[in-house]
Amino acid sequence: MLSIGSVVVGVADVARAAAFWQAALGYVPREEMTDDWVVLVPAAGTGPQVSLGLSETPLQERPRVHLDLYAGDAADQAAEVERLLSLGATRVDWDLYPEDPDFVVLADTEGNRFCVIDTGHG
Numbered sequence: 068m069l070s071i072g073s074v075v076v077g078v079a080d081v082a083r084a085a086a087f088w089q090a091a092l093g094y095v096p097r098e099e100m101t102d103d104w105v106v107l108v109p110a111a112g113t114g115p116q117v118s119l120g121l122s123e124t125p126l127q128e129r130p131r132v133h134l135d136l137y138a139g140d141a142a143d144q145a146a147e148v149e150r151l152l153s154l155g156a157t158r159v160d161w162d163l164y165p166e167d168p169d170f171v172v173l174a175d176t177e178g179n180r181f182c183v184i185d186t187g188h189g
Contacts, residue, residue, distance in 0.1 A: 069147055071115060072137035072184060073106065077122025077129070081105055084119045092117070130180045135170070140187035144171065148183050 078084035085105050088094055094107035094117060103121035108114075122131055138144035148171050152158070159180055161172040169188035174180050 069136040069138060069183070071134055072186070073116040073118045073135045075118040075120060075133055075135055075182075077124070077131035078119050079122065081119050081121050088117055088119065133179070134181040136181060136183050137186050138183055141185050143187075144183055144185040148173065151183065 076084070081100065081103060085096065085100055085107065088107055089096075092107070093110050095110045097106040097108045097116070105119050107117045107119065118135075122129075124131075136147070138147045151173055155176040156173045159172040159174050164172075167189070169185045170182040172180055172182055
């Protein structure tokens with residue numbers, strides 16, 4: 068079964084957004100922040116992560132917020148993708164895949180995009 072791993076938010080200024088969300092939620096960086104990425108986690112325990120990634124696209128052109136659904140490994144990811152497709156999800160022709168992606172981009176029945184992540188990748 069899948070679980071929500073991280074809520075990813077596209078931002079124009081990672082440092083400014085990280086400062087806001089750290090103060091708003093009491094979260095801390097999971098590892099050292101870079102100019103284009105940071106993952107924030109609850110400082111006092113467990114809970115959903117908030118990932119902030121540099122986004123240079125307009126709000127309507129590409130989703131700035133999406134869900135990452137975590138799968139255990141590549142086989143689990145493939146099975147979950149197929150299960151989600153059988154429920155009505157569709158594959159998204161994503162032009163920003165890296166060479167060896169650990170994620171698959173899908174859209175729900177309303178067209179909202181989300182990713183299924185192979186957490187055992189690399």
